[in-house]
Amino acid sequence: MAIKTAEEYRERLKRMRPNVYAGGHQIGRDDPILAPCINTVAYTFEAATDPQFQHLAATTSHLTGEKINRFTNVNTSVDDLLKKQEMVRTLCHRVGGCIQRCMATDTINAMGVVSKEIDDAKGTEYHKRFLEFLKYYQENDLVGSTSQSDVKGDRSKRPHQQADPDLYLRVVEKRKDGIVVRGAKNHITMGPYVDEHLAIPTRTLTKEESDWAVAFAIPADADGIKNISRVTGPRPRIELKAPYNQYGVSDSVVVFDNVFVPWERVFMCGEWEFGGRLALTFADFHRHSYCGCKPAITDIIMGATALVADYNGVGNAPHIRDELTELTIIAELAYASGIAASVKAHPTSSGIYEPAFLYSNCGRYLSGVNVYHEYDVLTSVAGGLPSTLPFEQDWLNPETRPYLEKYIMRNPEISAEKQHRLFRFISDFSCSAASGWSQYAGVHGGGSPIMEKIGIRGQYDLESKKDVAKYLAGITE
Numbered sequence: 001m002a003i004k005t006a007e008e009y010r011e012r013l014k015r016m017r018p019n020v021y022a023g024g025h026q027i028g029r030d031d032p033i034l035a036p037c038i039n040t041v042a043y044t045f046e047a048a049t050d051p052q053f054q055h056l057a058a059t060t061s062h063l064t065g066e067k068i069n070r071f072t073n074v075n076t077s078v079d080d081l082l083k084k085q086e087m088v089r090t091l092c093h094r095v096g097g098c099i100q101r102c103m104a105t106d107t108i109n110a111m112g113v114v115s116k117e118i119d120d121a122k123g124t125e126y127h128k129r130f131l132e133f134l135k136y137y138q139e140n141d142l143v144g145s146t147s148q149s150d151v152k153g154d155r156s157k158r159p160h161q162q163a164d165p166d167l168y169l170r171v172v173e174k175r176k177d178g179i180v181v182r183g184a185k186n187h188i189t190m191g192p193y194v195d196e197h198l199a200i201p202t203r204t205l206t207k208e209e210s211d212w213a214v215a216f217a218i219p220a221d222a223d224g225i226k227n228i229s230r231v232t233g234p235r236p237r238i239e240l241k242a243p244y245n246q247y248g249v250s251d252s253v254v255v256f257d258n259v260f261v262p263w264e265r266v267f268m269c270g271e272w273e274f275g276g277r278l279a280l281t282f283a284d285f286h287r288h289s290y291c292g293c294k295p296a297i298t299d300i301i302m303g304a305t306a307l308v309a310d311y312n313g314v315g316n317a318p319h320i321r322d323e324l325t326e327l328t329i330i331a332e333l334a335y336a337s338g339i340a341a342s343v344k345a346h347p348t349s350s351g352i353y354e355p356a357f358l359y360s361n362c363g364r365y366l367s368g369v370n371v372y373h374e375y376d377v378l379t380s381v382a383g384g385l386p387s388t389l390p391f392e393q394d395w396l397n398p399e400t401r402p403y404l405e406k407y408i409m410r411n412p413e414i415s416a417e418k419q420h421r422l423f424r425f426i427s428d429f430s431c432s433a434a435s436g437w438s439q440y441a442g443v444h445g446g447g448s449p450i451m452e453k454i455g456i457r458g459q460y461d462l463e464s465k466k467d468v469a470k471y472l473a474g475i476t477e
């Protein structure tokens with residue numbers, strides 16, 4: 001069976017060449033600092049065989065007919081897209097935030113679509129190579145990064161205008177057996193615990209920029225690659241264990257210092273006309289995933305807000321119910337956009353279904369601009385305690401515990417321990433480094449709101465709306 005276990009995933013990480021750096025030195029992939037982050041991705045393996053979730057997290061490969069993890073699947077139907085979106089929302093609930101692995105799912109889909117389009121236009125053989133790679137990826141149940149965001153240097157300048165051409169990843173040498181690339185990708189989530197880095201362009205490119213038009217897959221421990229990583233996660237618990245505190249995330253600057261990539265792993269090389277198409281196709285698939293994960297975050301905020309209001313005895317206060325309804329509308333409208341993007345998806349020449357760009361972008365935009373508002377609602381209803389709650393050690397200390405138990409009491413129906421657990425969760429979730437990460441991810445991950453607006457504006461048929469107004473106004477031409 002192509003579905004692997006979480007244990008097999010952890011074991012293969014341990015066998016990789018050490019090239020991860022964090023906190024000033026090189027670390028192994030078995031370093032305890034990475035354990036919560038690896039737990040998150042490990043959960044995607046567990047879900048694929050969990051009777052409760054396997055209807056979402058497992059599927060059948062259209063290439064081999066074998067059972068595979070849905071995170072390694074390309075979407076060949078509307079149903080595939082609907083299931084991916086539902087899987088993302090469901091699994092984000094389980095880990096209390098970003099499930100991370102969908103990023104590569106969206107990248108392999110985009111690579112599949114665009115490699116075929118390049119072949120159709122240019123007679124190249126990228127798609128054949130891609131399908132071979134995809135088979136390998138599915139059979140081994142691999143985990144990939146999306147190495148898209150270049151470091152980008154001066155934002156007002158194009159790649160070929162930068163003072164240092166390496167500020168966008170580029171091809172520096174073409175050989176008989178492959179290419180050599182140099183540059184760095186920024187913010188790369190999962191960098192230290194992926195099997196493969198999947199690199200794609202970050203923007204549209206011009207004729208002068210064919211060296212920057214490059215897409216490929218490379219083992220994350222290949223020669224010349226360095227993952228310079230930071231780790232973010234909730235504070236570890238001592239005794240009051242909770243599911244949320246088992247998970248974390250890590251993001252990397254991934255340096256490609258003259259990395260050799262064999263031709264069979266290169267899916268674009270020089271076709272600058274397709275740089276923007278690949279960048280935006282990934283964005284489309286990934287913003288579609290965001291229509292699953294962002295509603296999941298809103299669900300968590302909504303649930304915590306409603307629960308803390310109940311615990312405080314004010315669950316029925318009209319202003320709180322009103323705020324909660326607003327959160328419901330944001331979550332479900334974003335989710336509905338993802339459903340619309342799935343239902344209105346179209347098959348590409350590769351057979352892969354591409355979500356309707358307008359709807360995936362509208363859903364992602366709506367979520368992104370509401371992130372801080374959502375935390376604002378939770379903060380205002382929770383009161384100040386998430387920011388001033390004494391340490392867990394003081395809860396555990398027999399000398400202070402009776403006071404903390406007595407004075408945390410609100411609704412007398414709810415035990416002191418439950419009240420304490422809820423406030424500690426809200427503190428970790430909304431008043432911590434982890435919440436800062438989640439807020440920035442909510443705004444910028446998959447593209448900042450301005451990028452969605454530019455995408456929507458570029459593809460929207462505003463003229464047809466003017467025609468409607470003209471017709472109604474009796475203006476004829």
Ligand SMILES: Cc1cc2nc3c(=O)[nH]c(=O)nc-3n(C[C@H](O)[C@H](O)[C@H](O)COP(=O)(O)OP(=O)(O)OC[C@H]3O[C@@H](n4cnc5c(N)ncnc54)[C@H](O)[C@@H]3O)c2cc1C
Pocket residue numbers: 103146147148149150151152155156185186187188189190251437440441444445446447448450
């Ligand atoms: C938590 C997190 C995880 C991420 N994970 C990944 C990942 O796994 N893989 C990946 O590839 N990327 C990842 N990203 C990157 C994400 O896609 C980028 O952060 C996003 O595209 C914005 O790019 P930037 O951070 O370089 O910001 P900038 O490009 O510096 O943009 C910041 C702002 O500057 C302005 N601006 C930028 N360029 C211009 C311009 N030319 N003209 C006018 N104004 C401009 C805009 O207002 C923009 O909002 C992640 C980001 C975050 C925050």
